[in-house]
Amino acid sequence: MAYTYEYPHPAVTTDIVIFTVEDGALKVLLIKRGMEPFKGKWALPGGFIKMDESLEECALRELSEEAGIEGIYLEQLYSFGSVDRDPRERVISVAYYALIPAGSVELKAGTDADDAAWFKVDELPKLSFDHSEIIKVARERLAAKMDYSTVGLKLMPQEFTLSYLQDVYEKATDKPRDKRNFRKWIFSLNVIEATGKKYASGPHRPAMLYRVIAPEKVENIR
Structure with a gap:
């Protein structure tokens, strides 16, 4: 297929910001670039869109x-x-x-990436291109969304304690939550239920484990 234009056209890429909460911190996925420009430097996964794929198809392909x-x-x-x-x-x-929930994927670098790893968003290395700005915008969007939606449940494993759920919300938004008000809010949404099992940690009383019961009510990220 031939293309002829009177004026130059810009190229189009996709970049993907993947967040998780692990070891008590909000983290983002980065890859180490295996080619120029910025070879050996850390960056977000992403790349140029092909002529026969959509934007989302490009993002999913590059992530894979x-x-x-x-x-x-x-x-x-x-x-x-x-x-x-x-x-x-x-x-x-x-x-x-x-x-994505912590530990739910096994990272495996490939194609033009030499490595893939999770980094704390507050301790990022020097990044390629304008990827620091992209992560900043994504973090702001996430924090705003989590203040009024159930999107934080997308960070939950299959079973979790209420304390863990609150901790994830606090780490993702960088804002403390009142324990009583947080639990009252999450129960009012009718999207989690007790599993009947408990989790014991140290000398503390075992905590009830919960799970998401209405995935269709868990809001998408937009």
Whole structure:
């Protein structure tokens, strides 16, 4: 298929921000670039869109190829188009983001990525391109969404305690929550139920384990 244009056109990429809460901290997935520009530097998974795929198909493909992650739900975040954001050429990036439970995927670097790893969002290495800005926007969107929605349940494992759930919300939003009010709010949504099992940790009284019972009520990220 031939394309002829009177004026130059920018290239289009997708970049993907994947958040999890692990070891008491909000973390983001990064890959180590295996090619120039910024070879050996850390960046978000992503790449150029092919002529025969949609934006979301591109994001899912790049996530699979560069980090070994498949089958997750992505939401479009924002478009980034600063003129000098990519040293190769004029590039516009459409960013996506998602939430996954800690330990739910096995990272496996491939194609043009030399490594893939989780980093605390407050302790990021120097990043390639404008990926620090993309992560900042994604974190702000996540914090705002978690203040009024059930999206935080996407970070939950199959079973969890209420204390763990509250801790995840606090780490993701960087804001403390009143224990009584938080539990009153989460129970009012009718999206979790007790499993009948308990979790014992140290000398404390065993805590009840819960699970999500209405996934269709758990809001998507947008």
